[in-house]
Amino acid sequence: MFRPPPKSVVVGVAVAWVLIFLFFFRPTLELHFNNSEILTESYDFHETSEEAQCFKNIHASSKSPIPRVVHFLWGFGNHPEMTFMNYLAIRSALISLKPDTLKLHYEELSRDNIWFQRLQDNITLVHHNMTVEYPKQTKEHWQVSHMADALRLDILHREGGIYSDADVIALQSFNILLHNERDVILGHEGGDRHGLCNAIILARPDAAFLGQWIDRYNDFVPSEWNYHSVLLPKEMSLEQPSEICTLAPNVFFWPTWTHRHIRYMHADLSREEVVEVENLLDTYGGAFYSNQLAYHAWSQVAREEYLDRLTPELVKEKDTRFNLMVRRFL
Incomplete structure (x- = not known):
């Protein structure tokens, strides 16, 4: 009668195979990641004609401008405490962007937090219950960061405005971008322009590009860490360039993450x-x-x-x- 090997043996064999793999393939893996960083850093500081046109707003639109409403997300995944970095990000948005409204979308929030208390008079709180709003994703155990990726798109598709991650420092006004003829504006990530990063998004309500981006989350694969947030919008921008304005890397995302x-x-x-x-x-x-x-x-x-x-x-x-x-x- 067949008896399966003890669990300790199975684990030992698995560990041995991992060590063998790392021994033989570590140089290849290191080369891959080093090359990735080299490519990401390889920026010549020249805008493409499309990027320059988007930034300078050569073809201003007769549409209503992108709403001067800034959206931040905080307190998802048992992280209610605002940090000094988050304070700097929100304060910079208040000072540089001068929004009509700054909304802090949250699930949990410590109202006794010193940094929140310094900001609370200038922000509008919007509570979310992610289990109710995203039952399918909750059941599938999506990571908090991926849930936040979906939420930001839904908020902008519904309301429009400027989405900003809570580690983004707004340095100057975004007014030059708000009257753009295209309904969505994203910045390139990496000097090689390998992606369009979702840490800053400007959009009009009901933007078609956002609707299609949201629809693509129907085939979301959790193991693909940055595909839907960075690589997919780049692919979509090449497929439908008339729906989106793309900006040079140093407008939002330079220096980069290396x-x-x-x-x-x-x-x-x-x-x-x-x-x-x-x-x-x-x-x-x-x-x-x-x-x-x-x-x-x-x-x-x-x-x-x-x-x-x-x-x-x-x-x-x-x-x-x-x-x-x-x-x-x-």
């Missing part, structure tokens, strides 16, 4: 570098580039080492590119 770029933004600066950065910020209205409107802090990469350690005192006293950039929002 470890070298994260270190670049948070490294200590010499006195000469401080003067250079301050001159850039003065020249470009608080930005690093002439067409930069926002900076995405890439919290998935930078949170543990940098963003979670931020305090008002650290931002005031430590000279880094990031700290110099956000000091005016303290």
